[in-house]
Amino acid sequence: MNSYGVAGLSGITTGRTRSVSPENPTGGKGMGGRAVDGTGAHAARELGQGWKVSPSVVVPPGQHTVLADVEGPAVVRHIWFAVHPDHLRTLVLRGYWEESTRPAISVPLGDFFCQGWAEYAPVNSIPVVVNPYGGLNCYWEMPFRRRARLVLENPGPVPVTVFYQIDYELVEVEAAAGYLHACWRRSNPLAALEEHVLLTGVPGPGHYVGTYLAWGSNSGGWWGEGEVKCYLDGDDQFPTICGTGTEDYVGGAWGFDVPGQGYTTYTTPYLGFHQVVRQDGQARSQQRFGMYRWHLPDPIRFERDIRMTVQALGWRSGERYLPLRDDVASTAWWYAAQPEGIGLPGPELDEMEVI
Template structure:
């Protein structure tokens, strides 16, 4: 991967850049700004065609719309999207590669962009940037060889307005390029003395490149003592990769805690890892702590040949220096590349399962 590396940016390429939005829904050359109807038609009524007539789309209740349907070979390089924060957990983003009816990406919009709690928090990572006030950006490389199709499903019972842009290039794709996948799972609450599954039975070859978790704490005390484990290929009961604690996996230490005199938990956001969101109890209805954390394995991808399984424990402390298994609300989005256009995945997210509570 060359994310964050400017080497080669000066090279001339035979690839052709294209962009899809509500102003150019096909991405074809010279077709942007031609719309005469759209969500901005009334505002542009004195100006006419070419003056922001169609800046967004409306998705009806229960409707699925196609954001982009691209024929040929190439790669999506950037997605920008925004909608009201109330809808971040009501819209499901899906990506299908090369005509596969099964999605490789299937996740709530907010979680895909590291914003699982429906509240804005600045994210400054390399593959995902979230900017004021809810500007979602991703720079994951998403290659395809014959077709790329992106859709949005509105699981809400009311229409939703969405602004978006999908930037991509058309051209030859390297033989070794794999397909981007993203899978979302939620344990709410996590059953007693079990682990939260990040991935299960994913087929390769491929490499794991990122984790985002929206973690809701359902008890008092420290909540992140659990280990993150990756079971590679022929691993069964015991994993090849076993971390030392949840905050350690996300790049922090000692409970993320700076001490009461320095504010306790400290939000942070860096190119590869961060905890950009800490939602603190307000003394009234928001009684529980909630956290949003990411780790992107860009310089350190976890490579597997045939299968991959991953999970995280939820552990706190009880008296006598003993671990306390927790039953927290854990929603995870796992990002990985696979040579397959689709692989084992959980059931599709539904409105009831995604609901923030």
């Protein structure tokens, strides 16, 4: 990982650390803790400036707040959020690199941190960590050369209080470094005999690095038999990479079903089946699941283009596959040479709604 990873932790460099928060909205050197007004002003009224006067921001309904607008060259190293779980699917995180007008990152806040069902689910992985009770952390490497803007939109009907901190390093960015992209898609329900599209319309060169699935089962029985397919560099009808099942893709097996225990969750550095909602028996209708796969030691590299899909597939009588019409929401992460986003609309509030 050259200058960007733990492998180089002992090396003394010319990099300089900065941090954006409500107490230092510009990230400027020596500019933290100067607030005299903010969401903590009442609590700090006897103490004054420098005593947690502005620990959070309030994003008004139907508006957005610029969390960070900073100059490079730099690399975002860590982001932390805390927000009430009710709003994990009513806020949208957008990221813009350089002078792009189309966001490279456009994802509901909860899904970006593997919390797509707006309920706390612990995650203990390399790029995403979610701690009690809803501390949202990400360590996705986000290099930029001239400018980065991170924006939080609130299309919902009520104001939302958000705590956040964005840590970045002022450092030269290597010529080969790509820009982080992330997009969200939902099929609710999935159309008959169709596959859910994780990613399409992405030009190369680049490499695919991660998938999060918020999966809702709309029928009884096992739901994870479908293949994950990856179409690379002009593949048409048939993909270059074809998996063997949904639970296989996230490193599980045999339906995550430990005999006598039912669905069994796990969260590991690169793979996880970390959430089961409404668990009132194995393979019941209307249960919801969260799972992830990070392609960090095994990125999927492409030169011209990439498209990825996942099937929703169960079983019917006579040992026959049953195409399902489940509720499938996915977040896909990749690095690309260009900073401009792929131009997906939304997400809209109705589309994100947890029903």
